[in-house]
Amino acid sequence: MLELLWLLLPVAAFSGWVIGRRERTSPPRDDDREFSSDYFQGINYLLNEEPDKAIEVFTRMVEVDSDTVETHLALGNLFRRRGEVDRAIRIHQNLIARPSLSPSQRGYALLELGEDYMRAGLFDRAESLFNEAVDLDMHAGAALENLLDIYQQEKEWEQAVKAGQQLEQRTGRAMGATIAQFICEQAEDALSREAVAEARQHIRRALQVDPNCVRASMLLGDLERREGNYRAALKAYQRVKHQDIAYMPEVLERLVHCYRGLGQTGEAVRYLRRVQREYRAVSITIVLTDLIQEQDGDKAAMDFISAQLRERPSIRGLKRLIELNVSDSDPDQRRQRDLQVLRELFDALLRERPGYLCRSCGFSGKALHWQCPSCKAWATIKPVKGLEGE
Ligand SMILES: [Zn+2]
Incomplete structure (x- = not known):
């Protein structure tokens, strides 16, 4: 089924259908040109999952009539998806070199060539092409999505923040929660370099961008705890309850540690009992049991x-x-x-038992990842709730 889907992509591109993926608008077509019977034969081969024959037909068409932009685009796309990136690059480069391209065709070809370069691992070249597409305001949404991919893979977080902001401005899609994650990456990076003041700035910025960023609160709590500021750390960890209570199990031990640091273990029991009334997680029961055993003995x-x-x-x-x-x-x-x-x-x-589950793709694991290793979404992995887990 998947195989068929990618085969259909160039077809969709041809027909000028809007491809839903990455809200890319339909590719440009030469309005003054009628599609030939060869062209439909090529599409037929694609639909019948015979890409070799389709390539043969399209290649012949490109040789006979080198002006057909759509055929070039389809052929290039086909080659890239088959892993023949060099050939895809040649076709798209050839296309872009033409002075007669309309701005829309040029933007589309830039995007395609950029995706070839990405596939080939040539991120620098891909980046400059996508930036060019954004500057031309041609298929800017799709170009920004690709830029976001590149910056995340390269861990260029500040660039990722900027691309995310531009994407939000241009498409109206809410990017705040994702951008806050990029900023948290910067904070963690600063912490690993012992740059505490810088880390604080990042954390503050992350919370401004997304006031419900659990990760920023946890980072702040960890930072304050490390500095011995238990009162401030408690405040940060307690914020998690209001941001997303599903993450509460993550901060229980840390909360107890802070209460101990302040010599207020009894207050920890009272606080956790209050949390438990709102969120019945097994981990809270376990921590409470430990505290009660410590204070009042085994029987209690x-x-x-x-x-x-x-x-x-x-x-x-x-x-x-x-x-x-x-x-x-x-x-x-x-x-x-x-x-x-x-x-x-x-x-x-x-x-x-897996302790964590991605709410977006169902990936499960034993560790909390802020970015899902499977679907790459951010902050979708949470502690498992219910009889099975929490
Ligand atoms: Zn996932």
């Missing part, structure tokens, strides 16, 4: 987690309850052995 912790489990059963909660019951001083050896077996069983069950 067991009572607490048992009540929680009756309300909302979970494997992680059960495992914690078993751990509380495992004891060296228990005279009932057999019961202890059973508990050990159960604990190992739950351990094995939990080990197989």
Whole structure:
């Protein structure tokens, strides 16, 4: 099916249909030219998934009638998609060199050549072509999308920010959340260089661009915690609850660490109980159980987690309850052995479980990535919620 789709792309380009992808407008056509029967034969071959024959026909057409812009565009596109990037580049270069091209045709050919260069890994050349398309205001949306791709791959975050802003201005698509991620990348980069003041500036900017940027709050919390500013760190971590409560499990340990630093463990319990009323995540129950055990002993912790489990059963909660019951001083050896077996069983069950899920493409994994490794979307991976995970 996919194979058929890419074969259809040049066809769509030909017919002047609007290709939905990247809101590229329909490619230009020579209005004074009638399409020949060869042309339709070529399309037929494409539809029948016979790209070799299609290429043969289009190549012949290009030889006979070298003026047909559409044929060149289709042929170049076909070659690129088949991985024959050199041939695609030659065709598109040839096209651009023509003085007779209309501005729209020129913009489209620039875009195609840029995509050839991208495919060939020649990012510098691709970048200058896409910039030229943006300057000409021809297919600027598609060109900016490609520029965004390049800057992300090259980790040129400030350039990515600018391209994102331009894309938002020109297409009206909301880019704030993505731009904030680019700025967070800059903040992390600054932190890795120990440039704390610079990191602070980036974080502040990210929160201005996207006040709901969880990552910026977490970065700020981590930074303040590292500097020993527990009060400020707490404030940053607590903001996550209002930005996107699904990320709350990520900051629980850090919150507790700050409360401890301030000597306010009791306040941690009160705060987490309040959070729990809004968001029933197992990880909150577990952290609360640990704190209650520490403050009031095993019996209180067991009572607490048992009540929680009756309300909302979970494997992680059960495992914690078993751990509380495992004891060296228990005279009932057999019961202890059973508990050990159960604990190992739950351990094995939990080990197989992905902790994180991309809400956009379904990718799952054991680590939190801010950019999905599969679909490349930003801030779509969140802790798994429900009986299975959180
Ligand atoms: Zn994804």
